[in-house]
Amino acid sequence: IHAKVVIAAPGRVGAYWLREQARNLGVGPAxxxxxxxxxxxxxxxxxxxxxxxxxxxxxxxxxxxxxxxxxxxxxxxxxxxxxxxxxxxxxxxxxxxxxxxxxxxxxxxxxxxxxxxxxxxxxxxxxxxxxxxxxxxxxxxxxxxxxxxxxxxxxxxxxxxxxxxxxxxxxxxxxxxxxxxxxxxxxxxxxxxxxxxxxxxxxxxxxxxxxxxxxxFYDTRYAIRAGMETDLTGFYVAGDASGHSRGIVFSAVTGIYAARHIMTRAGK
Ligand SMILES: Cc1cc2nc3c(=O)[nH]c(=O)nc-3n(C[C@H](O)[C@H](O)[C@H](O)COP(=O)(O)OP(=O)(O)OC[C@H]3O[C@@H](n4cnc5c(N)ncnc54)[C@H](O)[C@@H]3O)c2cc1C
Known part of the structure; x- marks a missing residue:
């Protein structure tokens, strides 16, 4: 995927896959x-x-x-x-x-x-x-x-x-x-x-x-900055795969949080 901004939110089922992708990008979860x-x-x-x-x-x-x-x-x-x-x-x-x-x-x-x-x-x-x-x-x-x-x-x-x-x-x-x-x-x-x-x-x-x-498996937890952005600028994580939510409500909240951050940075 080539994009200026990516939100990765593959859920628990995709957490292991995300971990490998993130590692390739130099973003290591704790x-x-x-x-x-x-x-x-x-x-x-x-x-x-x-x-x-x-x-x-x-x-x-x-x-x-x-x-x-x-x-x-x-x-x-x-x-x-x-x-x-x-x-x-x-x-x-x-x-x-x-x-x-x-x-x-x-x-x-x-x-x-x-x-x-x-x-x-x-x-x-x-x-x-x-x-x-x-x-x-x-x-x-x-x-x-x-x-x-x-x-x-x-x-x-x-x-x-x-x-x-x-x-x-x-x-x-x-x-x-x-x-x-x-x-x-x-x-x-x-x-x-x-x-x-x-x-x-x-x-x-x-x-x-x-x-x-x-x-x-919410054990892989990414270090995040404001708006769920990882150390790699433009690469956001959200939902259960981020390690920062454990259910429907907080998963949604992290997605909204990331989206708002991206919009604000884009001046929208
Ligand atoms: C049976 C069951 C009961 C639950 N009951 C509750 C409950 O009562 N209350 C509660 O708060 N939570 C409950 N949960 C947990 C809740 O469903 C999750 O916390 C929530 O759905 C997480 O949202 P998410 O967006 O992070 O991930 P998900 O909802 O899992 O969405 C991730 C999506 O990404 C897709 N995906 C994965 N890998 C890739 C990939 N490589 N490429 C493209 N797409 C990919 C998946 O197919 C999926 O559609 C329950 C979960 C289960 C399984």
Missing amino acids: FGPLDIGVRVEFPAELYQSIERVMYDAKLRVRTATYDDMVRTFCTNPRGFVVREDHENFVLVNGHAENKRKSDNTNFALLVHMELTDPVEDTTQYGRAVAQLASTIGGGQPILQRLKDLQQGRRSTAERIRRLPIQPTLTDATPGDISMALPQRIVVDLLEAIERLNRVIPGLSADSTLIYAPEIK
Whole structure:
């Protein structure tokens, strides 16, 4: 692309591609933290009392063993777990619909990770975990009931079928998440679920469904000047790929911010 001004906003799916393009232009992003974990699905009734107060409550837990921060994110009351296809791996996510409702509620449960020397590249780390999980899942997300994860055995299609709760994502392989995610993350997640059970009674039931992996790649964060402009004059980044937004609203804001800056400089 030859242009006086470029805004690059390829989203999470294009963040890795942008990283390579930016490097070729001499614009190096800094490595930030990474959020890695699972999607938890349970009967919608369990979340009802919280939902009345806050549709998408953000709950944070500091874990006992590793002193890590685990948080809930993107809660979808009566929603659906969905798969998110990437070029070399598959992730899970969740959404809720206006008209169609399920009997389940889901949220992401994510461990906040920062890497230090010599492995600072959180993007590579996250992609390696995602690829391993996709291999274990045969190209599909892994689904496990909580009891099996706690007891260190894989879930089977038969055990999932017998559960009182029906998974909303059927396109997932019953398996063993502890084969796919690092042990520290699994311990963090299990401890967090136990603690969250105090505010969402029933969450730590045997039949709670766990899907993996869910990873948020907003770890590549560009140094920016006013108006989302990088160190390379005329090269702007916006949206989730910039590392400065994590959702629809702030993605839009960063795009508007860049556009206004360009217009002002052009004297318009
Ligand atoms: C299932 C799901 C549920 C979500 N729920 C919520 C929610 O409830 N609330 C919330 O705030 N956020 C939610 N999000 C996140 C939200 O969608 C993103 O934060 C937001 O869309 C980011 O906007 P963006 O413009 O940066 O990127 P995107 O919306 O991802 O747009 C980037 C575009 O660039 C294109 N692209 C990528 N690479 C290239 C390339 N090389 N060349 C040309 N085009 C390219 C992509 O195809 C895409 O169309 C959800 C995301 C998912 C996947």
